[in-house]
Amino acid sequence: MRPLFKFHGGVHPATHKAESTRTPIALAPIPTKLVIPLHQHVGNRAVPVVQVGERVLKGQIIGRPEGRLSSAVHASTSGTVSAIDMQLVAHHSGLPDLCVTLIPDGKDEWIAHSGVDYRQTEHTDLRHLLRQAGVVGLGGAVFPSDMKSYSHKHKIKTLVLNGAECEPYITCDDMLMRERAGDILRGAEVLRELLYAEEVLIGIEDNKPEAIAAMQKAVLDDKHAHMEVIAVPTLYPGGGAKQLIRVLTGIEVAAGVRSTEMGVQCFNVATAYCVWRAITFGEPLLSRIVTVTGNVEHAQNYEVLLGTPVDELVALAGSRADTNKHIMGGPMMGVDLPSGSVGVTKATNCIIEASPKLFPPPPPALPCIRCTRCADVCPAELQPQELFWFSKAKDFGKAQEYHLFDCIECGACAYVCPSQIPLVQYYRFAKSEIWQRERDAQAADLARERHEYRLMRIEREKQEKAERLAQKEKAALAAKAASPAPAVNPEPAHTSSAADPDDTLQMRIDAAVARAKAQAATAQPKNVNALTPQQQAEIAEIEARRAKIREMASHAGADDEPPKSNQG
Amino acid sequence: MIAALWVMVGISLLLGAVLGFSAIKFKVEGNPLVEKIDAVLPQTQCGQCGYPGCKPYAEAIAKGEANINKCPPGGEEGIRKLADLLGVEYVPFGEGAAPKAKAVAFIDEQTCIGCTLCLQACPVDAIVGAAKQMHTIIASECTGCELCIAPCPVDCISMQPIGEDITNWKWDYPTIPIVQVAAR
Incomplete structure (x- = not known):
């Protein structure tokens, strides 16, 4: 028996997990349309590579990864792209983001893979395959797996597979481990x-005995060496990467330190499953x-195609009439969806249909009594x-x-x-304010640098111009000194003109005219x-005609006014 | 008595020499307060304060020539920071100097005649172009100072407010809504 460790704090909310584990995973039918956001991962938004009206096949890349930290986005089924535009997405802000809307043709036709x-x-090459297959962390953080x-x-030294699934209501990893343990371990x-x-x-977590048994059986069946399934105590938030690493290995990952620096890397079980499908079968x-x-x-x-509208998904489970909102994720950390039209993303592990009865509106907040129960439970x-006090007082430095x-x-x-x-x-407010300030400070630094560079450049240009002029003046004086000898003169034409040799401007004009003539x-x-x-x-005929005209013109011109210039 | 006097004179000469030496050796170039004030200012270089840029305004504040409420892009928070830094009272903005929403300049390239006047006006070189080539704004470098708008002879530059999207969205300050309850 491996000794387990404890992390600080933690709470025991009612788990509500039994409701959704009674029946096996069902395959959701292909919906009438798919709204696939192009930003389903941490990092840069994928760049759309399809056109409106284009037919795409299942598994075809519709958004290519942009930059180092990014991931590909694929068509979840075959069909026609009906729009690439801003649509509501599953985000706290409730703001729209770029999405590809796909109308499935029902054929579910795969691209060659x-x-x-x-x-x-x-x-x-394996990491490249993961990136191209759009594999990201499915525990909720959606960090591109190739980067990890x-x-x-x-x-x-240690690879930790996270099957803790500590948040109430969510059972997707539990069911995946019960039904597909073999593939998860192969991915591992x-x-x-x-x-x-x-x-x-x-x-x-030890509230999932079936999953533990299934995983243990799979370890034995496939003879995986140095692989151990460990039941950890049920305690929220035991599924946090740092908390789980602490419980399993005793390693405390310090602030600002990555677990890899301590020799531990952590992946969600569903991510391992997807890694296996992507590498061995080429399925994105x-x-x-x-x-x-x-x-x-x-x-x-x-099992839901990415992009399936939440409305269509909850209809399968029979959403009741008094549902007032959809929560994506769990009740502790979930996102209130802005609408039922948003598509399921790689981060969507759970949809909770909320009703006023199930989640009564919180009573108004009372003043803090400094009981520090929050400090007791903080993991x-x-x-x-x-x-809380500093965020409330907007004392962000503190x-x-x-x-x-x-x-x-x-x-x-x-x-x-x-x-x-x-x-x-309050913490989220303070964090986003601090990020905003950092962005502003960076912009100000950039502007300061550019402005100072501009001032320096203007100053330099002024100096250069003054120097150039001074040199020309000098050259002109030298020319004047060496006047009758045009061979050594840098401006050879000034002798040909009747202008005042002291006027350097006139000299320059004359020089230019002479150059043009030459x-x-x-x-x-x-x-x-x-x-x-x-x-x-x-040509000879034309030249003769021109000569004749010129002659006539010069005769005519001589009568009333002298000819202005040579026409040649 | 005389000996004591000489000792005192000797000490004062020695200390004077040390002070004089350190005044030259450890001389601080420029006014450090100006740098601190300049760091608070938003660097839009817009000249709304009446000075040709943020640095000159910072110098004027440091000398006590300018008030701290002359920088609308810095917002009220900017005034508070300056007040904190300088140990003076907060001063609200004067008439007509309210902060505006952030915006970036936009050149209508169909109308632009390529005169380069805006290029010369831009304090942060955020406009790309050349004579008789239409110009365009590098939006990420534009400080929204509006200095390019006045020189444009064909009025093809407009300010476009920076909208809120998922990348720059911020969480609201938590508030408790006040609900009217019927009197009993």
């Missing part, structure tokens, strides 16, 4: 290969398991009451001093608060070589 044997493939499967800087082997990790620890991430629960007739897990060992950015926004503090203060909201004299027409006798005859 094939997998590779991960043991005989370069690691760089490196180990060249730090030696990774791929990740172990990429990370050169020695051991794999699979942490599952097109669908995921979503728990539909809450105020529904029959709560269940569905990041922060002082939530201090952070909030940062108290390590605001180590807050994982798990909501345990707000859960126990006897004054029902929406603490996490150029005109030396210039030869270039299109008169190799002419036929007939053409030469024509």
